Amino acid sequence: MITLAKDTLTKADVQDSLKDIFSHYEGEKHELIPILQETQEKFRYLPAAAMREISRFLGVPEANIYGVSTFYAQFKLTPLGKKVVRVCRGTACHVRGSGKVLAEMEKQLGIKAGETTDDMEYTLETVACIGACALAPTMTIDSETFGKMTTKKVAEVLGDRSSNKG
Amino acid sequence: MTEAAIKGNGKKRTIFICQGTGCVSGKSLEITEALKKSVAEQGISGVNVDFTGCHGFCEQGPVAIVEPEGIFYTHVTVADMPEIVESHFKNGKPVERLFYKDPASGQAIPYHKDIKFYSMQQRIILRNCGRINPERIEDYLATGGYEALKKVLKEMTPKQVIEELKRSGLRGRGGAGFSTGQKWEFCHNAPGDQKYMICNADEGDPGAFMDRSTMEGDPLTVIEGMTIAAYAIGASEGYIYIRAEYPLAVKRVRLALKLAEEKGFLGNKILGSNFSFRIHVKEGAGAFVCGEETALMASIEGKRGMPRSRPPFPATSGLWGKPTTINNVKSLATVPVIIARGADWYASTGTEKSKGTCVFALTGKIANCGLVEVPMGIQLRKIIMEIGGGIPGGKKFKAVQTGGPSGGCLPENYLDQPVDYESLTAAGSMMGSGGMVVMDEETCMVDVARYFLSFTQAESCGKCVPCRVGTKQMLDVLIRICGGEGRPEDITLLQEMGNNIKAGSLCALGQTAPNPVLTTLRYFRDEYEAHINEKRCPAMVCTALVRYYILPDKCMACGICARNCPVEAITGAKRMVHVIDQEKCVKCGTCLEVCPEKFSAITKVSGKELDVPREPTPIRVEKPKVQAVT
Numbered sequence: 156m157i158t159l160a161k162d163t164l165t166k167a168d169v170q171d172s173l174k175d176i177f178s179h180y181e182g183e184k185h186e187l188i189p190i191l192q193e194t195q196e197k198f199r200y201l202p203a204a205a206m207r208e209i210s211r212f213l214g215v216p217e218a219n220i221y222g223v224s225t226f227y228a229q230f231k232l233t234p235l236g237k238k239v240v241r242v243c244r245g246t247a248c249h250v251r252g253s254g255k256v257l258a259e260m261e262k263q264l265g266i267k268a269g270e271t272t273d274d275m276e277y278t279l280e281t282v283a284c285i286g287a288c289a290l291a292p293t294m295t296i297d298s299e300t301f302g303k304m305t306t307k308k309v310a311e312v313l314g315d316r317s318s319n320k321g
Numbered sequence: 322m323t324e325a326a327i328k329g330n331g332k333k334r335t336i337f338i339c340q341g342t343g344c345v346s347g348k349s350l351e352i353t354e355a356l357k358k359s360v361a362e363q364g365i366s367g368v369n370v371d372f373t374g375c376h377g378f379c380e381q382g383p384v385a386i387v388e389p390e391g392i393f394y395t396h397v398t399v400a401d402m403p404e405i406v407e408s409h410f411k412n413g414k415p416v417e418r419l420f421y422k423d424p425a426s427g428q429a430i431p432y433h434k435d436i437k438f439y440s441m442q443q444r445i446i447l448r449n450c451g452r453i454n455p456e457r458i459e460d461y462l463a464t465g466g467y468e469a470l471k472k473v474l475k476e477m478t479p480k481q482v483i484e485e486l487k488r489s490g491l492r493g494r495g496g497a498g499f500s501t502g503q504k505w506e507f508c509h510n511a512p513g514d515q516k517y518m519i520c521n522a523d524e525g526d527p528g529a530f531m532d533r534s535t536m537e538g539d540p541l542t543v544i545e546g547m548t549i550a551a552y553a554i555g556a557s558e559g560y561i562y563i564r565a566e567y568p569l570a571v572k573r574v575r576l577a578l579k580l581a582e583e584k585g586f587l588g589n590k591i592l593g594s595n596f597s598f599r600i601h602v603k604e605g606a607g608a609f610v611c612g613e614e615t616a617l618m619a620s621i622e623g624k625r626g627m628p629r630s631r632p633p634f635p636a637t638s639g640l641w642g643k644p645t646t647i648n649n650v651k652s653l654a655t656v657p658v659i660i661a662r663g664a665d666w667y668a669s670t671g672t673e674k675s676k677g678t679c680v681f682a683l684t685g686k687i688a689n690c691g692l693v694e695v696p697m698g699i700q701l702r703k704i705i706m707e708i709g710g711g712i713p714g715g716k717k718f719k720a721v722q723t724g725g726p727s728g729g730c731l732p733e734n735y736l737d738q739p740v741d742y743e744s745l746t747a748a749g750s751m752m753g754s755g756g757m758v759v760m761d762e763e764t765c766m767v768d769v770a771r772y773f774l775s776f777t778q779a780e781s782c783g784k785c786v787p788c789r790v791g792t793k794q795m796l797d798v799l800i801r802i803c804g805g806e807g808r809p810e811d812i813t814l815l816q817e818m819g820n821n822i823k824a825g826s827l828c829a830l831g832q833t834a835p836n837p838v839l840t841t842l843r844y845f846r847d848e849y850e851a852h853i854n855e856k857r858c859p860a861m862v863c864t865a866l867v868r869y870y871i872l873p874d875k876c877m878a879c880g881i882c883a884r885n886c887p888v889e890a891i892t893g894a895k896r897m898v899h900v901i902d903q904e905k906c907v908k909c910g911t912c913l914e915v916c917p918e919k920f921s922a923i924t925k926v927s928g929k930e931l932d933v934p935r936e937p938t939p940i941r942v943e944k945p946k947v948q949a950v951t
């Protein structure tokens with residue numbers, strides 16, 4: 156049902172932004188992760204074309220870059236939705252019912268954790284812990300945190316968001 | 322206006338709004354703005370609006386504190402601001418409805434210092450959190466900040482610093498509890514002209530947030546501690562490795578580094594001495610195993626964060642093969658206090674082998690969630706029942722989980738045990754980074770074990786077989802048990818696998834991953850047996866083992882359950898007792914939630930079937946009601 160969004164960006168699409176990013180790095184191997192982080196912030200995922208350029212810039216084989224970008228949960232190889240919803244699955248959240256919140260979120264968005272809606276509006280993810288345990292169960296939409304979640308509040312936080320679409 | 326000043330005893334007052342992650346999610350940024358606006362609009366002078374980092378009492382957030390009197394407001398909203406300004410600042414009458422209410426007595430408590438949650442704590446690491454503005458270095462200096470570094474650079478040799486740390490008895494707060502002074506000594510003695518000092522701020526344990534709060538609330542303490550450590554070991558470069566999931570902490574630490582540099586506390590020839598030290602920030606990228614020191618260093622080097630075997634230890638061969646010391650945020654935040662007040666003062670708190678204080682992130686089924694800093698050796702019962710205010714909703718305590726995914730679950734009879742490294746380890750758990758999750762009778766211990774193992778299994782880096790394959794096998798068995806497919810031999814199987822994984826794994830992730838399973842097997846074996854032998858989940862958590870029924874003598878055919886059922890598993894009609902189709906039911910529990918309390922017609926059972934009609938039947942005949950419906 157869910158088709159993974161395609162990575163369609165080409166070298167021409169990524170070149171200028173990468174030039175900006177590279178301008179404040181030395182081109183040393185240990186800069187790989189921060190560069191990937193900045194690249195992802197720019198494109199909201201890691202386009203293959205960008206990884207090829209990074210490989211050239213750092214002199215790190217593409218295979219290594221692929222290895223690093225698949226090792227860390229933060230990096231995505233396919234485009235993300237406009238809004239990223241993250242349901243916390245930390246311990247405090249778990250014992251206070253985050254499983255139900257996640258199930259409700261999956262139901263309302265019609266996707267499973269790790270997927271993106273067809274209209275590219277939402278990506279749903281889980282996160283190990285956001286460290287706001289006293290507000291468990293918690294979730295975030297982009298950089299906004301929502302605490303003491305219930306299944307009922309799921310529609311509310313999504314509604315909140317869809318109304319200021321634009 | 323002058324009136325306000327008089328009522329405030331003529332002193333200038335400051336109201337601090339908490340801007341830690343928890344309170345910010347409760348809109349404390351907007352609240353601060355609204356408060357400033359109200360103060361301006363009502364023309365109040367002598368009142369300063371400021372903010373702090375985390376107070377540690379996030380449950381009550383957003384919180385605000387009015388100094389100097391120490392009035393503490395909880396659950397404040399934008400709408401409350403005009404009232405606080407008018408009533409408290411203008412008319413001298415604090416707003417009682419926003420005071421903290423004692424969960425036991427319901428009594429309103431106005432002053433911060435009288436709240437049990439705080440009064441029973443002894444805050445060393447968190448001493449400034451919630452008390453100072455973390456974005457102003459002057460505030461830090463006013464609390465005695467950087468006095469320790471000055472003392473070190475003026476009066477102490479690196480060796481003396483190390484001796485002082487050794488004498489203080491400080492042990493690493495990152496989990497393993499290794500002597501900090503000794504660790505520094507190894508690195509100090511290691512040959513090499515380039516050395517590195519790393520602060521481990523990865524805080525990956527789900528359920529722990531004290532490192533985050535310390536960095537958000539008092540970042541300069543950590544930086545000062547790190548600078549002293551660098552001086553002791555002889556490092557000129559340092560890294561703070563923070564997880565990217567903590568954007569606010571990253572921001573505050575970066576700002577603090579800049580402020581410290583501007584004031585000459587970092588950089589070249591610090592405070593006119595010959596010592597130079599620079600700190601870089603590296604953001605993690607979402608891998609729990611990167612909290613492990615060798616994995617963390619691989620990550621800084623730009624590689625996959627996989628642990629390697631030790632020796633060589635980082636002290637001789639760490640980052641880029643150079644001698645490196647790596648310490649946890651809390652260990653480093655303690656260092657300036659030890660230097661300033663002396664090793665003897667520090668060592669006077671705690672037990673024989675575990676000195677000082679420890680910070681716990683108290684969460685789960687507990688009235689007062691939040692950060693508590695207590696002397697080592699305190700009983701678990703004191704933390705949970707007194708500071709934590711016990712279990713809410715009159716529920717019974719079942720277990721407390723310490724040490725995060727590497728720790729264990731301890732039952733009631735361990736509540737009187739002292740909390741220190743040795744006692745917790747002897748009980749099969751561990752201090753870990755200080756997560757403390759309280760569980761009540763509605764928590765299923767098999768499900769909890771499954772939860773922790775699913776976490777460690779997913780976070781296993783895959784390098785060594787026992788951890789990669791073993792945790793997966795254990796998880797499969799646990800999933801089977803929770804799903805009602807458990808076999809009698811599963812208990813021994815889990816025990817055997819657990820012990821083998823502990824013995825055979827490369828790093829502490831695998832060496833500790835079986836702990837939650839092994840401790841629950843040790844203390845809550847009956848729950849495993851109920852799942853396996855009776856197909857019963859005593860806490861009624863495991864969905865495969867529970868059933869929902871509508872009680873024919875209670876159902877009043879209101880139809881609310883049927884309308885809300887997501888899978889249309891409920892049938893019924895007007896004046897007919899509704900029935901759940903057990904084949905269709907997905908056990909989401911929605912019907913139980915929505916059934917009006919006055920009927921309470923839905924029941925949840927485990928390990929048995931109820932003999933209720935399979936088809937809708939007429940509802941029970943109501944006795945004529947005496948009262949008329951109004």
Ligand SMILES: Cc1cc2nc3c(=O)[nH]c(=O)nc-3n(C[C@H](O)[C@H](O)[C@H](O)COP(=O)(O)O)c2cc1C
Binds near residue numbers: 612613649653
């Ligand atoms: C899987 C794993 C995760 C860890 N995560 C952390 C962490 O998040 N923070 C931390 O300080 N130490 C963590 N540690 C412990 C570190 O390896 C190391 O012992 C610690 O940072 C040393 O600092 P300390 O001596 O001040 O405690 C972890 C260890 C393992 C095996």
